[in-house]
Amino acid sequence: DGGITQSPKYLFRKEGQNVTLSCEQNLNHDAMYWYRQDPGQGLRLIYYSQIVNDFQKGDIAEGYSVSREKKESFPLTVTSAQKNPTAFYLCASSISLWASYEQYFGPGTRLTVT
């Protein structure tokens, strides 16, 4: 079955540590996205990538970094510079970056930093 996998589902880290969230898709989609979800704030775009080796900052990119070395993979690193990293993180993909295409979502990773 085609889809998006995110691992792990739950992640716990100490403050000051960097942490990398995994996102893999086998839908052969060109575009991939990372969102952060906090209660009452909907989804906020962190980074997006239109194609391999290319990515753009979204609305809340500070304290995060990404890479897109393979079409299937778009890992997100939450750095120690992110002031409030505890949140639910969602990865998504679409056929292309054109806004008419629906986005397919992974199951999410809940990150807790103490």
Place this chain on the structure above:
Amino acid sequence: AQSVTQPDIHITVSEGASLELRCNYSYGATPYLFWYVQSPGQGLQLLLKYFSGDTLVQGIKGFEAEFKRSQSSFNLRKPSVHWSDAAEYFCAVGTTSGTYKYIFGTGTRLKVLA
């Protein structure tokens, strides 16, 4: 600037009752419009989408939505709600003026009473 508003944070309905979730957008032209559903701790799933043509669109799970240009609205409806419909619902708007933009509303949490 483009925006999406979901005025109702929480809605409670009885099983078997009808449902309408509101979504209003702000954009100079007709955007691409989407409704997604999210079960607790999960990713989002597309319910339906509107690009052009017939303003009443049918989606999965018995949902439909109507685009009203004069009201800048894209409300989601279901004639008879089932207990399994309890979830959070997000309206999203995709635009293509200038840079890529895909905006999610803040969501409406639906509770269904048995």
